[in-house]
Amino acid sequence: MGSAGRLGGVVALVTGGGSGIGRAVCVRLARDGARVAVADRDGGWAGEVREGLSPTPPPLHAAFAVDVASQDSVDAMVARVQDHFGTPPSICVTCAGVTRDEFLLRLPHNHFDEVLSVNLKGTFLVTQAVARAMVAVGAARGSIVHVGSIVGKVGNVGQANYAASKSGVEGLMRSCAKELGRFGIRCNAVLPGFIRTPMTARVPSKVIGKFAALVPMGRLGQPEEVADVCAFLASEDSAYITGASVEVTALLRERLTSQPNHLIGSLTDCSRAT
Numbered sequence: 125m126g127s128a129g130r131l132g133g134v135v136a137l138v139t140g141g142g143s144g145i146g147r148a149v150c151v152r153l154a155r156d157g158a159r160v161a162v163a164d165r166d167g168g169w170a171g172e173v174r175e176g177l178s179p180t181p182p183p184l185h186a187a188f189a190v191d192v193a194s195q196d197s198v199d200a201m202v203a204r205v206q207d208h209f210g211t212p213p214s215i216c217v218t219c220a221g222v223t224r225d226e227f228l229l230r231l232p233h234n235h236f237d238e239v240l241s242v243n244l245k246g247t248f249l250v251t252q253a254v255a256r257a258m259v260a261v262g263a264a265r266g267s268i269v270h271v272g273s274i275v276g277k278v279g280n281v282g283q284a285n286y287a288a289s290k291s292g293v294e295g296l297m298r299s300c301a302k303e304l305g306r307f308g309i310r311c312n313a314v315l316p317g318f319i320r321t322p323m324t325a326r327v328p329s330k331v332i333g334k335f336a337a338l339v340p341m342g343r344l345g346q347p348e349e350v351a352d353v354c355a356f357l358a359s360e361d362s363a364y365i366t367g368a369s370v371e372v373t374a375l376l377r378e379r380l381t382s383q384p385n386h387l388i389g390s391l392t393d394c395s396r397a398t
Contacts, residue, residue, distance in 0.1 A: 131156040138160060162177075189201075214266045265363075314354055349372060
């Protein structure tokens with residue numbers, strides 16, 4: 125491996141890596157010694173993140189533009205990752221996602237399709253392509269981490285499309301865990317709650333304060349705190365964990381299910397469409 129850290133030398137692919145939680149995941153994995161493939165629909169953002177990562181032995185970190193909703197784009201991206209590093213990724217963290225919020229009675233069909241296409245189909249396409257590449261080279265082990273959302277568990281007013289997509293991501297994860305375990309590939313999910321991201325920066329401070337009051341710890345989470353959990357699930361520190369969903373919410377279950385949550389989706393991370 126030749127690099128310090130618990131992920132020394134391992135190749136890690138992060139989709140949605142250009143901003144929000146995805147960016148924080150890239151930084152954390154690089155700090156743990158991984159060689160990071162930063163993938164985002166905006167190649168410029170991906171390049172900026174790559175430039176800021178801690179150095180590793182050659183081949184260095186790399187940036188890739190990808191549309192996760194397109195099979196051709198995903199397949200080409202995974203092939204480029206393998207060509208650059210000389211091996212497919214053995215860690216994959218899927219952070220790409222979009223929101224198109226509207227009340228159910230007014231939700232345009234194309235907005236439903238777009239969210240499902242990126243958040244759910246995109247996660248499937250990336251998972252399938254990476255798993256196929258891992259199996260093809262006979263990788264002894266691998267870890268796939270899906271970034272879902274607590275909205276997928278509790279639902280949310282104005283987010284029927286987003287909630288459905290994130291609930292689907294959990295179901296996909298569990299099925300992948302059952303199918304891929306025999307190849308030594310683990311699959312888990314992280315479900316963020318109220319996290320400070322570029323999206324929450326647009327929410328009025330008064331509203332942020334109300335949501336912070338719902339959290340026993342009295343504050344919103346940071347992207348880095350979600351990234352810490354992703355790094356744990358990516359590493360061999362979680363070698364006997366698969367098919368699990370880890371909630372990163374700092375919320376008590378009863379408060380999570382009973383509070384008026386009409387803005388919860390605005391406070392969960394959903395990195396820009398990538």
